[in-house]
Amino acid sequence: MNRYSLIASATIALLSASSSLAQSVEYQYSSKATYVPKQDLNSYEAVPNGYEIAYTQLVERHGARALSSPKYDILTKQVWTLAKQRGQLTELGEKLGPITDQVTAANKTLGYGLLTKIGEEEPSGIATRMAERLPLLMRNTSQQPVCIQVQTSGKARANQTAHFFMQSLAKDVNYVSDDAAQCYQAQTQANKIDKKMVNKYELYSHKTNPAKNANYQEYKGNYEAYKAFKKSDKLEAVFDELARLPQTKLLAREMLERIYSKEFVDFLEHQISDDKNCDVAAGDCFKTNTRKPDETEDDWKYVQNEVDAASKLYNMFIIAPGMLREAQAQGGEWDLKQFITPEESAWFAYQSDAEDFYEKGPSFADGHGVTYNIAKPLLKDMFNEMDAVANDRQAVKHVAKLRFAHAEQIMPLAALLHVEGSQKSASPDELYSQANNTWRGGWVTPYSANIQWDLFKSKKPNSATLVKMLYNEKEIAFKDDCNVFPGTQYFYSLNELERCYRDELSLH
Numbered sequence: 154m155n156r157y158s159l160i161a162s163a164t165i166a167l168l169s170a171s172s173s174l175a176q177s178v179e180y181q182y183s184s185k186a187t188y189v190p191k192q193d194l195n196s197y198e199a200v201p202n203g204y205e206i207a208y209t210q211l212v213e214r215h216g217a218r219a220l221s222s223p224k225y226d227i228l229t230k231q232v233w234t235l236a237k238q239r240g241q242l243t244e245l246g247e248k249l250g251p252i253t254d255q256v257t258a259a260n261k262t263l264g265y266g267l268l269t270k271i272g273e274e275e276p277s278g279i280a281t282r283m284a285e286r287l288p289l290l291m292r293n294t295s296q297q298p299v300c301i302q303v304q305t306s307g308k309a310r311a312n313q314t315a316h317f318f319m320q321s322l323a324k325d326v327n328y329v330s331d332d333a334a335q336c337y338q339a340q341t342q343a344n345k346i347d348k349k350m351v352n353k354y355e356l357y358s359h360k361t362n363p364a365k366n367a368n369y370q371e372y373k374g375n376y377e378a379y380k381a382f383k384k385s386d387k388l389e390a391v392f393d394e395l396a397r398l399p400q401t402k403l404l405a406r407e408m409l410e411r412i413y414s415k416e417f418v419d420f421l422e423h424q425i426s427d428d429k430n431c432d433v434a435a436g437d438c439f440k441t442n443t444r445k446p447d448e449t450e451d452d453w454k455y456v457q458n459e460v461d462a463a464s465k466l467y468n469m470f471i472i473a474p475g476m477l478r479e480a481q482a483q484g485g486e487w488d489l490k491q492f493i494t495p496e497e498s499a500w501f502a503y504q505s506d507a508e509d510f511y512e513k514g515p516s517f518a519d520g521h522g523v524t525y526n527i528a529k530p531l532l533k534d535m536f537n538e539m540d541a542v543a544n545d546r547q548a549v550k551h552v553a554k555l556r557f558a559h560a561e562q563i564m565p566l567a568a569l570l571h572v573e574g575s576q577k578s579a580s581p582d583e584l585y586s587q588a589n590n591t592w593r594g595g596w597v598t599p600y601s602a603n604i605q606w607d608l609f610k611s612k613k614p615n616s617a618t619l620v621k622m623l624y625n626e627k628e629i630a631f632k633d634d635c636n637v638f639p640g641t642q643y644f645y646s647l648n649e650l651e652r653c654y655r656d657e658l659s660l661h
Contacts, residue, residue: 179495180490180493180495180498180499181495181498181499181502181595182471182474182498182502182595183471183501183502183505183506183509183594183595184505184506184509184560184594184595184597184598184599185217185471185472185474185475185599185600186474186594186595186599186600187217187271187275187474187475187599187600188216188217188275188278188279188599188600188601188602188625189599189625190278190279190282190625190626190627191624191625191626191627192623192626192627192628194282194285194286194626197286197628198621198628198641198642198643198644200609200644201609201619201638201640201641201644203611203612203613203616204609204610204611204616204619205289205609205610205611206287206289206290206607206608206609207290207542207552207608207609207610208290208538208539208542208552208553208607208608209283209287209290209552209553209605209606209607209608210535210538210539210553210554210555210556210605210606211279211283211553211554211555211556211603211604211605211606212531212535212556212558212562212563212566212603212604213276213279213314213318213555213556213557213558213601213602213603213604214314214558214559214560214562214563214598214599214600214601214602214603215268215272215308215310215311215313215314215557215558215559215600215601216268216269216271216272216273216274216275216276216310216313216314216317216600216601217268217269217271217272217275217474217475217476217600217601218266218267218268218269218272218310218475218600219259219260219263219264219265219266219267219269219472219476219479220256220260220265220266220469220472221265221266221443222265222266222443222445222452223257223260223265223441223443224441224443224454224465225465225466225468225469225472226253226256226257226260226469227257227441228439228440228441228454228455228456228462228465229249229253229462229465229466229469230250230253230254230257231433231439231441231456232421232439232456232462232465233246233249233250233253233412234250235436235439236412236413236414236417237250239417241413241414241416241417242412242413242414243410243411243412243413243414245411245412245491245492246411246412246413248491249412249492252487252488252489253469255480255483255487256469256472256473256476256487258483259476259479259480259482259483260476262479263476263479264309266308266309266310266445267309267310267313267344268310268313268314268317268343269475269476269477269478269479270478270479271474271475271476271477271478271600272310272313272314272475272600272601273313273317274317275600275601276314276315276317276318276321276557276601277317277318277320277321278321279318279601279603279626280317280318280319280321280322281321281322281324281325282626283322283605284322284324284325284326285325287607290552290553291322291325291326291552291553292326292327293325293326293327294327297327298327298328298329298330299326299327299328299329299551299552299553300328300329300332300335300336300337300549300550300551300552301319301322301326301328301329301336301337301551301552301553301554301555302335302336302337302549302551302553302554302555303315303319303336303337303346303350303554303555303556303557304350304351304352304355304356304554304555304556304557305346305350305351305352305356305556305557305558306351306352306353306356306357306557306558306559306562307346307348307351307353307356307357308357308559309344309345310344311356311557311558311559312340312343312344312345312346312557313343313344314557314601315340315346315350315555315557316340316343316344316346317343318555318557319337319339319340319555333347333349333350334349335549335551336549336551337350338350352556354366354368354369354530355530355531355534355556355558355562356531356556356557356558356559356562357558357559357561357562358376358527358528358530358531358561358562358565359379359513359527359559359561359562359565360561361376362376363375363376363530364376369530371660372527372529372530372660374660374661375523375526375527375529375660375661376527378523378526379523379524379526379527382520382523382524383512387517388511388512391507391511391584392508392511394584395504395507395508395584396460396504400500401460401500401504402459402460404463404496404497404500404501405459405460405462405463405464406418406422406459406463407494407497408463408466408467408492408493408494408497409421409459409462409463409466411492412492418459421456421458421459421462422458422459424437425437425438425439425456425457425458426438426457427457429453429455439455439456439457439462440453440454440455440456441453441454463497463501464501464504466492466493467493467497467498467501467505468505469489470489470490470492470493470498471498471502471505473486473487473489475600502594502595503586503587505594506585506587506592506593506594507584507585507586509560509564509594509598510579510585510590510592511524511579511585512524513525513560513561513564513565514564514565514567514568514575514592514597515568515575515576515577515578515579515592516568516578516579517578517579517580517581518578518579518580518581519581520578522568522569524565524568525564525565525566525568525569526565526569526661527565528562528565528566528568528569529569529657529658529660531556531562531566532566532569532570532654532657532658533658535606536650536651536654536658538554539606539608539618539620539647539650540647540651542608542610542618543608543610543618543647560598560602563597563598563602563603563604564597564598566604567597567598567604567624569657570604570631570632570654570657571632571633572622572624572629572630572631572632573591573624573629573630574591574592574593574596574597575592575597576591576632576633577590577591577592596625599625602625603623603624603625603626604622604623604624605622605623605624605626606620606621606622606623607620607621607622607623608620608647609621609644617638617646617647617648618646618647618648619638619641619644619645619646619647620644620645620646620647620650621643621644621645622643628642628643629643630643631645631650631653631654632653632654634653635649635650635653635654636649636653
């Protein structure tokens with residue numbers, strides 16, 4: 154890949170995009186946007202005559218959380234501390250250190266990676282609206298508790314999301330809560346779940362080798378290809394280009410020079426060590442190991458230039474809306490907006506979106522789906538569930554299957570489905586931008602992002618089984634190749650979906 158040709162091809166689009174960003178009055182939070190349902194449930198298209206809801210399934214990202222590990226806060230504080238020692242803080246910059254300490258304290262108290270109060274509220278609200286949307290399915294009859302199957306990635310924040318979803322659902326629905334093998338086992342601790350309800354091969358697929366399980370071994374080639382792509386020169390090159398864009402460096406400097414002296418920002422740009430074995434005590438080295446207690450491999454994060462420093466500050470900034478309740482418990486909001494303008498947030502949201510787009514979303518047009526083929530086991534199971542209901546052959550009768558996972562499952566699944574916002578990959582010679590692509594982290598994978606499929610059946614002989622999709626609770630179409638059921642806008646026959654997703658359901 155020619156790095157300079159990428160810059161040249163992107164310049165006009167990016168200048169146009171940056172001009173519109175300059176007029177923006179709203180802050181942007183990329184994939185850390187808190188959840189808002191995208192459609193009022195009373196405005197959904199009416200179910201076709203003669204049809205009734207028979208089944209539903211959901212894939213949901215976990216709710217708003219604390220920082221996944223001590224990195225953005227720790228690295229921001231390391232940079233700030235050195236500037237403080239050198240007497241190179243501005244009046245505004247003096248405020249950043251104490252606020253960063255508050256952020257760190259709140260994350261330590263809550264637990265890095267765990268759900269915030271808002272993160273508990275998000276799945277609770279989705280559950281309430283699901284029960285309201287599907288009253289015939291989610292009936293509350295004490296004599297007939299319904300079986301609802303639940304699966305998670307096994308990670309604490311996904312388990313918590315399942316817990317708060319099911320707790321909320323219990324207010325409206327009488328479901329089986331003592332059968333982990335076939336339905337659901339009530340969780341005695343929110344962050345833990347019975348191992349029978351854990352499926353890492355579908356719900357933590359980006360870090361789980363399918364070769365280890367006979368049921369998923371056929372997908373090992375997709376996993377190996379994805380792992381290789383993440384380490385590829387091609388991906389590294391496009392990340393380098395994003396960091397080197399003139400607007401990135403310009404806005405990084407503008408952000409930092411409100412906090413630090415020009416001399417210190419010059420130091421960050423030109424004099425920081427790029428040696429990953431550097432010594433933090435040396436005065437030109439910023440790094441931290443984010444390895445978790447249950448992990449065996451080190452996971453170092455670094456600040457190696459001024460863009461890194463600005464990016465770390467932005468990534469600490471975007472955690473704030475989801476931690477609003479925790480900040481209020483300390484006495485008030487953190488007011489991180491005083492350090493970052495809306496224009497800067499929009500640009501660094503674009504940077505974050507671009508990285509996710511290339512690494513976990515639609516990615517390169519010549520990539521043969523390497524970033525989203527890892528979602529094929531999940532998509533296959535979703536279709537298997539629908540087929541079993543359509544043909545009355547469920548091994549265990551259940552009215553719903555609810556899966557709780559991560560952004561790393563939502564992004565590739567949306568790309569594999571080729572749905573709204575995830576239809577278009579990037580040409581190898583044209584850098585992704587907000588001007589040439591509709592992919593946005595705030596739509597594709599905010600906290601609690603969810604994809605729901607409702608299945609409808611008719612009692613009339615030989616009637617088609619119908620399926621409708623909701624994305625973040627908004628009715629959306631399946632991919633363009635799929636034909637809607639006659640007389641409807643968002644309903645599709647299951648047979649038609651199986652036809653138009655034949656390639657996506659294949660192994661490679």
